[in-house]
Amino acid sequence: MGGRVDPRQMNQMMKRLGIDIKEIPDVTEVIIRTPSQEYVFSKPDVSIMTAQGQRTFQVVGEPALRTRSTKLEIKDEDVQLVSEQTGKTMQEARNALEATKGDIAEAIVRLQG
Numbered sequence: 001m002g003g004r005v006d007p008r009q010m011n012q013m014m015k016r017l018g019i020d021i022k023e024i025p026d027v028t029e030v031i032i033r034t035p036s037q038e039y040v041f042s043k044p045d046v047s048i049m050t051a052q053g054q055r056t057f058q059v060v061g062e063p064a065l066r067t068r069s070t071k072l073e074i075k076d077e078d079v080q081l082v083s084e085q086t087g088k089t090m091q092e093a094r095n096a097l098e099a100t101k102g103d104i105a106e107a108i109v110r111l112q113g
Helices: 007-016 076-086 090-099 104-112
Strands: 019-024 029-033 037-042 045-051 054-060 064-067
Touching (some): 007 019
Antiparallel strands (some): 045 054
């Protein structure tokens, strides 16, 4: 068992076991996101292995690690809508939207009550 395995024999053996591996050509980027970080793979080698009906993706490369912004972005259109519906200032509407994590209906109810 100490010798090198012939790739053709390996493929035949994997086929007998019901395992299929395919490369995905020309992948330019893969991003894995967690709540606080992003793992960005530029030009990775990506393959899909199918075994017993399950697909597994393999990403090979060196990722760049980026910290994700946790700041909530409130759209100006949402601020304007809340302001118009409640008669409050744009700043009051923005504050309400920030307090409700962008929930328009909750912000309107909060400002009316």
